[in-house]
Amino acid sequence: MGVARYWREIPARYNLIGKKCEICGKVYFPPRTICPKCRRKSIGKMQDYKLSGKGTVESYTIIYTPPPEFEGKAPYAIALIKMEEGCYLTGQIVDCKLDEIHIGMKVEACFRRIQEDGKRGAIYYGYKFRKAES
Amino acid sequence: MREVAVIGIGMTEFGELWQKSFRELVAEAGVKAILDAGIEGEDIDAMYIGGMSTGRFIGQEHVGSLALEVAGLEDLHIPATRVEAACASGGVAMHQGYIAVASGMYDIVVVGGAEKMTDVVGGEATNILASAADREWESFFGATFPGLYALMARYHMHHHGTTQEQLAMVAVKNHHNGSLNPKAQFRREISVEDVLNSPIVAEPLHLLDCSPITDGAAAAILAPVDIARKYTDKIIKIKASVQACDTLSFHSRSRFDSLPAAVHAAKKAYEMAGVKPSDIDVAEVHDCFTIAEIIAIEDLGFVEKGKGGKATEEGLTALDGQIPVNTSGGLKAKGHPVGATGVAQINEIVMQLRGEADKRQVKGATIGLTHNVGGSGGTAVVHILEAI
Incomplete structure (x- = not known):
């Protein structure tokens, strides 16, 4: 895969920069071009918005059969996370025992290696989540 | 909008069909459906075929044209369209066929769906499905x-x-x-x-x-209800x-x-x-x-x-x-x-x-x-x- 495909998503994946609709104030992550509530009115009014990185686990799974890019990494946890700002995203839970993970667990984003494009290709980084400090 | 009926059905056995190619699966399901409906090739006005990821499973896109060739209908030059909506590709192909007949644009439409999933190895199928x-x-x-x-x-x-x-x-x-x-x-x-x-x-x-990784194909023949009576008594209305x-x-x-x-x-x-x-x-x-x-x-x-x-x-x-x-x-x-x-x-x-x-x-x-x-x-x- 070309490096550009990865490079252009860096702001969102490194720094959790999503979009906020100036009209209704709703925050979207992953970033969206149009607010599905305000639609036409939101065109050109979606501003960059950095998420706090704090969220709550709404559901989770432990992956035992991984896709080829995650070969050797299983078992690992994937969670549906509700961010403080109200939007949801999908990410891995790390830095804890798998059986500690539960629905309602408070988590915070951390910057990690996600996968690599073969042995010689680019290394892809982005967010994962760990148990929140407080 | 006209009332639409299914006048013929056909499908292959489903499974790990190492001996059968994508082409053969499409042909088998299509022929069974056409024989079941009792129609002739020249009765067919259009074809819609659902396929999720033929490009990645068998390295072949443009399977509308492939289906037309398999059916031997190239001299008719009828439109044959591949439809994709992941695992709903077949259902969406049915919906497209329904619209085509209900609207009055076409009378007899063949709807098909096919996937050849076992020609890739290892975790590749998992990766393709993840798309x-x-x-x-x-x-x-x-x-x-x-x-x-x-x-x-x-x-x-x-x-x-x-x-x-x-x-x-x-x-x-x-x-x-x-x-x-x-x-x-x-x-x-x-x-x-x-x-x-x-x-x-x-x-x-x-x-x-x-659900498993499977090879197989299925087809259905659609016609307006009033024309359907010409071909069959077993009319199943959509x-x-x-x-x-x-x-x-x-x-x-x-x-x-x-x-x-x-x-x-x-x-x-x-x-x-x-x-x-x-x-x-x-x-x-x-x-x-x-x-x-x-x-x-x-x-x-x-x-x-x-x-x-x-x-x-x-x-x-x-x-x-x-x-x-x-x-x-x-x-x-x-x-x-x-x-x-x-x-x-x-x-x-x-x-x-x-x-x-x-x-x-x-x-x-x-x-x-x-x-x-x-x-x-x-x-x-x-x-x-x-x-x-």
Whole structure:
């Protein structure tokens, strides 16, 4: 895969920069071009918005059969996370025992290696989540 | 809009069909359907073929043209269109065929669906199926396709008390039905213990909670009801054909214990057909994972939200239950060649409504429903059929 495909998503994946609709104030992550509530009115009014990185686990799974890019990494946890700002995203839970993970667990984003494009290709980084400090 | 009927059906055996190519599968299903309908090649006005990822499974796109060539219809130069909506490709091809006939644009339309999934090796099939999810914001971070349904399963279990055993009972029921279907990939019974003791794919889903990798093709011939009488007495009318869509990613949906697109499609389909959920005699639903059937019977209004697990346990959806679901064995036991599934569901319902389903026949079935889902719910297609 070309490096550009990865490079252009860096702001969102490194720094959790999503979009906020100036009209209704709703925050979207992953970033969206149009607010599905305000639609036409939101065109050109979606501003960059950095998420706090704090969220709550709404559901989770432990992956035992991984896709080829995650070969050797299983078992690992994937969670549906509700961010403080109200939007949801999908990410891995790390830095804890798998059986500690539960629905309602408070988590915070951390910057990690996600996968690599073969042995010689680019290394892809982005967010994962760990148990929140407080 | 004209009334539309299914006048012919055909499908291949489903399974790991090493000896058969994509072309041969398309030809076999198509020929069976054409013979069943009693039409001639020159009667055909258009073709729609569902295929999810022919480009990645066999390195072949442009399979509309391939299907035309296979059928030997090139001298007619009729339009042949490939349709893609992940695992709902077949259902969407049916919907496109329905629109084409109902609108008056075409009279006789061949709808097909096919997938050749076993020509790739190792984890490649898992990777290709993951492209039904959001590559940039789900798969990139390590979410697999079973993983997304596992998130649904855990959520449903947490909020509605659905149990691991109830999930397993969906697979047990569908394997029983599959054992009665000569075209099914798995024609053997399994037990709840078998499911719970099978390897974990994505917790809480075990291997036997998941539909398999399958080769297969299915076809159906559509015609306006008034013309249909010229060809057959066994007319199965399409009372409703509805497609609904939602976000590509699971995390962007408005609900996590339901597929809002399926709820929407079902509601519109019942309105279009003028029937209620309780009028349905038999249904084929998209059980790509056991949790998906539990959510499907709730979304279709057969049971209240959250009661799908209990209803399955109590036998509501069994072959001799109040609403038999997945009499064919479903995706779980019949097999799930992704692009073919939506059309194979139509095959089963047509057989049931004609009274040709042999050992798995639902007595006196006159109204049947199909529910076909793409990805984790980004597309849903509901058809309601009636014997007239």
